[in-house]
Amino acid sequence: MLPNxxxxxxxxLSDAVRQLTPNARVHAGGTDLLGCLRDGVFTADTxxxxxxIEELRGIRPALDGGVAIGAMTTLTTVASDSRIAERYPALSRGVTAAASxxxxxxxxxxxxxxQRPRCWYYRGEFQCARKGGEKCYAAEGENQFHCVFGGEVCFYVHPSDAAPALVALEAMVRIVGPSGARSVAADAFFVLPSKDYTRETVLGPGEIVTGIVLPAQPRGTYGTYRKVRARGAWDFALAGAAVVATIAEGRVGRVRIVLSGVAPIPWRVPEAERVLVGQRLSAKSAAKAAAAAVEGAEPLAQNAYKVDMLRGAVEEALLELA
Amino acid sequence: MGGKKDDNERRSSRGVTRRGFFTAVGAGAVGAAAIGRAQAPGEAAIATAGEPAKVALRINGRAYRLLVEPRWTLLFVLRERLGLSGAKAGCERGECGTCTVLIDGVPRYACTTLAVEAEGHEITTLEGLMNGDKLGPVQQAFLEEDALQCGYCTPGQIMAAEGLLRANPRPTLDEIRTGMSGNLCRCGAYTHIFKAVQKASELKKAGGR
Structure with missing residues (x-):
């Protein structure tokens, strides 16, 4: 039984913002929220x-040729939308690869x-730093599924398959709160533990995500998402990569490579992107970029395997676009 | 609260069934909060912690009005309040699939759906797939293909298959594997389950409901 x-x-929406008192929580789909409440990861009065709120549902054309997705749109709806599939395949594949x-x-x-972190210490009966305790148990503990980038004080991996694609697509996150509406770049929406290990997003008190805006993509833009996991379905990423590249006359112009399953936030690798700019996408350039993508990885005691896996995921994703 | 018993129980000539007895006992509460009426435009629906609120649910084509605490899951209400025990309680955290029901025709986990959130939606449970006394096509296919061993995951497998076939009446094997990927079978009857879904597709095409 869930707690009361x-x-x-x-x-x-304005009433929702008003109702969102300090110990209230937003219920969207509820799949993550109810699990957290059941396990006592956090509590909620309300x-x-x-x-x-009907306006939060659905996919619509946005200004300047982009597409707006309401926050309450289900992953299935996003996955089965032909506009998303044609123009934003990285996102389409990301949401298709998520969950069951x-x-x-x-x-x-x-x-x-x-989503809250899926770290088993955070979800389990450990008073870890993120729950107000003193340390990260994963640092010295069972850390085979933890991060190789950006941990520092808390080593979970961001669980979303959609988020890396949103960052790669330079999407905007729409937010409404007590002081009105604002938009944040997807890249700036997620918070690194070293900055603030008590939260995962920039959402402030009383703020609600109301939607995502995908900007129009230049002609010749391609994208994909490669997810590596232990099972063929219904599993979190061990390593993954969302790639969006604009290719003109055979050469890479703008490119975004964002990793999943290896950092507490969707992890962009600008060094790997720089390797590709002005180059043709080939086995050679993809391998070089993939090597650059894992440069600086700091595996923990049990997760060094992720580095090779990640290099492979980036390489495969890039070659898919070639 | 009338209408607690499913069709089989109502047909029972033995008087009070065990399940019917328990659901009737659970139905005594009165004096509810105000969530159950249709939500008026511009108005919030509110239910207070620990207090049963009136909720209207539509399950297998039938309307139920019942008292529900905010924290009760749809699975709890189906099984413990309405005696619809087709949906099983397994992991109770959206990881196994045996509680799968259809909500507005698509498969979802009843264990991670609050009953208050199911208001205003069409809910279909395993019981709702029966054709009177006869098994529905997906149920029949699971029987014919021997698609189970212990059977605990079977209700959820059948509901997932029903949802898949409603969206995609002629799925390929790959589509079946993907469509059924949200349901675990610890006996490992997957090969037979996939065959059963193919069979169900044929039975439905041949005129089964």
Whole structure:
């Protein structure tokens, strides 16, 4: 049985913001939230459900030729949208690779980028630093599924398959809160533990993600997402890469390579991107970029295997675009 | 609360069934909060912690009005309040799939869905796939293909298959594998389960509901 909480289902966004008092939590799809409540990862006095706010659902054309996705749009809806599949294949593949059919039917794109860490110490009965304790148990403990980049004080990996694609596509995250609406680049939405290990996103008190805006992509832009996992389905990434590249006259112009499963945030690797600019995408340039992508990785005692896996994932993703 | 018993129980000539008895006992509470009425435009639905609120659910084509605490999952309400025990409790954290039901025709985990969130949606459980006394096509296919050993995951497998076939009536083997990937079978009957889904597709095409 879940612990007790009040339940509010506001009809409007402004009411939802008003209801989001300090110990209230947003209920989007609920797939992550209810698990956290059941396991006592955190508590909530009140759940504020967004399910009656129709404006948060659906995929629409945005200004300047982009596409806007409401935060409450399910992963299944995003995965089956032909505009997303044609113009933003990296995102389409990311959401398709996430979770299971049932979870994709329930989980939302807004909730997906607000997931709490899946670290088994954080989810388990350990009073770790992120839960107000004194240390990260993964640093010295069972860390085969933890990060090789950007840990420093807390070594979880960001669980989302959509987020790396959103960063690679230079998407904007729309947010509404007590002081109005704002937009944050997907790249700046996620918070590194070294900056603040008590939260994963820049959302402030009373703020709600209301949607994602995907900018129009220049002609000749291609993208993909490669996810490596232990099972063929329904598993988190051990390593992965979202790649979006604009190719003109056979040469790479703008390129974004963002890693999944290896850092507490979607991890962009500008060094690897620089290797490719002005080059033709070939086995040779892809291998060189993949090597640059893992440069500086700092594996823990049990997860050095991720480095090779990651190099392979980046290489494969790049060659898919060649 | 009337209408607690499923069709089989109502047909029972033995008087009070065990399941019927327990659900009737659970139905005594009165004096509810105000969530159950249709949510008026511009108005928030509110339910207080620990207090049963009136909720209207539509399950297998039938309307139920019942008292529900905010923290109760749809799975709990189906099994423990309505006696619809087709959906099974397994992991109770969205990891095994045996609680799968259809919500508005698509498979979801009843264990990670709050009952209050299911209001206003069409819920289909395993019981809802019956054709009167007869098994529905997916159920029949699982029987014919021997697609189970212990059977605990089977209700969820059948509901996942039903959802898959509603969205994609003629799936390829790969599509079946993907579509069924949210349901674990610890006996490892997967090969037979995939065959059963193919069979169910044929039975449905041949005129099964």
């Amino acid at each position: 909480f009040n339940y509010v289902r506001p009809a409007t 759940l504020v459900s967004l399910s009656a 059919p049932q979870l994709r039917n329930q989980g939302t794109i807004g909730g997906n980028i607000c």
